[in-house]
Amino acid sequence: MNELSSLSGRRIRARAWQYADQDLLGWATERLVELDGLASGVLRRLLRSSPLVRQAIFAAIAHTMDRNEQEAELLAQALCVGRARHVLDSAIGGVPDGLMGALERIGSTPLPRADHYKALVALFASPEKRDRTRCLQHCGEITSLTIDAVTHFDPKWLHPNVLRGATSLRDLSDFLEALRLLQSLPNGPSDEAVHRAIANMHGRARLQNVIARLMRRSAAYPEHPLDADADFRPLRTASDLIRAGRRFRNCLRHHVLGALTGRTAYAVFREQAVLEFRRLQTGGWLLFEVHGPENDRVPRDVRAVIREACAARSLPMMTASHDPDWEPLVRMATEGGIYDWAA
Numbered sequence: 001m002n003e004l005s006s007l008s009g010r011r012i013r014a015r016a017w018q019y020a021d022q023d024l025l026g027w028a029t030e031r032l033v034e035l036d037g038l039a040s041g042v043l044r045r046l047l048r049s050s051p052l053v054r055q056a057i058f059a060a061i062a063h064t065m066d067r068n069e070q071e072a073e074l075l076a077q078a079l080c081v082g083r084a085r086h087v088l089d090s091a092i093g094g095v096p097d098g099l100m101g102a103l104e105r106i107g108s109t110p111l112p113r114a115d116h117y118k119a120l121v122a123l124f125a126s127p128e129k130r131d132r133t134r135c136l137q138h139c140g141e142i143t144s145l146t147i148d149a150v151t152h153f154d155p156k157w158l159h160p161n162v163l164r165g166a167t168s169l170r171d172l173s174d175f176l177e178a179l180r181l182l183q184s185l186p187n188g189p190s191d192e193a194v195h196r197a198i199a200n201m202h203g204r205a206r207l208q209n210v211i212a213r214l215m216r217r218s219a220a221y222p223e224h225p226l227d228a229d230a231d232f233r234p235l236r237t238a239s240d241l242i243r244a245g246r247r248f249r250n251c252l253r254h255h256v257l258g259a260l261t262g263r264t265a266y267a268v269f270r271e272q273a274v275l276e277f278r279r280l281q282t283g284g285w286l287l288f289e290v291h292g293p294e295n296d297r298v299p300r301d302v303r304a305v306i307r308e309a310c311a312a313r314s315l316p317m318m319t320a321s322h323d324p325d326w327e328p329l330v331r332m333a334t335e336g337g338i339y340d341w342a343a
Contacts, residue, residue, distance in 0.1 A: 026110045031061050038069070039076035046079075054110075055103035056084035059121065060091035062114035096124035098133055105142045112144050119151050131155045139163040145172075157194065161201040165210075175207040182214055185260065186222050189214045215256055216242070222262035225277050225285035231309055232275075235259070235266040248274055249294045269306050273298045277315070287317035 025032055025046075036042040046057050057079055064075055078090040084103075088095050102120060111117060120142075123129050132150040139146055139160040146163045149172055157176060166172040182188045189197075197210050197217075216238040224234045235241050238256045244266070245252030252274065258264035265277040265285065278288040287310045292298045298306070307317045 026112065027114055028058055028061050028110050031065060035061075035072060035076040035079060038073045039080050041080040042076055045081075050084075051106070051108040052100070052104045053084045053087065054108050055106050056087040056100075058110045059103060059117040060087050062117035063091045063121070065114065092121060096121070098137075099124040102133075102136055102142055105140070107141065111147070116144050116147050120147055123147075123150065132158075135160070135163065145169065157198065159195075159198045161198050161205070162207065165201060165205055165207045167206075171207060175211065178211045179214075182211070182218075182260075185218075185262075187218055189218065193217070215260055218260060221259050221265075224265050224267075225315055226265075226267050226313065231270055233268040233271075235268065241266060244268055244274060247271075248291065250274065250291060251295075269302075269309070272302060273306065275306065275310075285315055287315050289318075 032043055032046065046054055049057070060075065060079065064072070067075060075090060078087055082090065085095050085100060088099070088103075099121060102124065123133050123136075132155045135150045135155050135158040136142060136146060137160075145166060145168065148169055149163060149166065150158060152169075153172065153176060157179060162172070162175070166175070179194060183191075183194070193214065197213050201210060218238060221236055224236055226232045226234045228234055235244055235252075238260070241256055241259060242253045252266065255264065255266070259266060263279055265279070267275045267277070269275055269290075272292070274291040275287060276289045276291065277285045280286055287306075290298045290303055290306055310317055
């Protein structure tokens with residue numbers, strides 16, 4: 001039991017005010033002290049009760065902040081002696097199915113805002129929102145984040161693993177938007193693939209891990225400027241990029257997103273060099289750079305062969321992208337959006 005449970009009467013009310021700045025009872029502190037003045041024992045009951053009774057009291061207070069004194073006195077009496085369901089029923093007039101179980105999984109401290117209790121009651125009181133309340137059934141502890149999530153977001157992807165893996169509303173919002181973007185791509189993951197990736201989350205796996213896994217396992221990327229032949233080996237998937245990155249000891253694995261969205265493309269030339277292509281605004285492709293192992297420069301004679309082979313396939317090469325004399329042109333063209341094909 002905490003310190004307050006050993007006190008009584010006025011001393012409890014005085015000590016509750018003392019702890020108010022420390023958020024002992026949060027937003028409910030002032031109202032609880034007022035109710036304890038109307039029916040002595042409200043605070044004692046709260047502090048000595050089980051987590052379920054505490055949450056029923058917090059929910060009841062959240063729904064009765066504007067009651068007149070007579071109604072408040074009746075509520076205070078119910079808070080002193082009533083069972084959890086009776087306490088809640090006295091405040092909202094009927095307890096929806098599933099609500100008591102949800103309250104029990106909040107814990108013993110109040111949610112950050114009274115509005116969270118109102119939102120939770122509204123969810124369980126609305127039959128048309130059962131798809132949202134189902135999201136809460138297996139997510140473990142219910143927090144302000146999970147309540148905000150099922151209240152404001154499409155429940156389609158609010159699997160218990162997603163709710164457990166989210167660290168903030170921004171985190172969850174970014175995850176859902178990333179899924180939307182991935183699925184909008186020509187070879188984006190299917191609903192089945194997304195469900196499988198989410199279901200395979202283990203422990204406290206992060207949502208970012210799911211997105212990365214879906215990207216790595218994506219089918220062939222959008223249109224590639226080259227076909228496979230004796231000279232060129234197009235890197236068409238995330239696995240291709242990762243393996244080539246290991247083979248050439250470079251950072252290709254960090255460029256999966258550009259290839260996935262069709263803005264860049266990569267190929268290996270005779271297992272000697274990695275070719276980097278950029279899509280132009282006109283829809284064509286430009287051979288932007290040639291990388292050797294560990295991003296070393298490729299010998300001049302090999303670059304010449306690559307240039308000729310690409311030219312024969314109508315793929316021009318920016319021949320001096322690192323020549324100081326060309327830097328102003330390269331910088332101005334890049335900043336001006338020459339490679340921004342989606343503009």
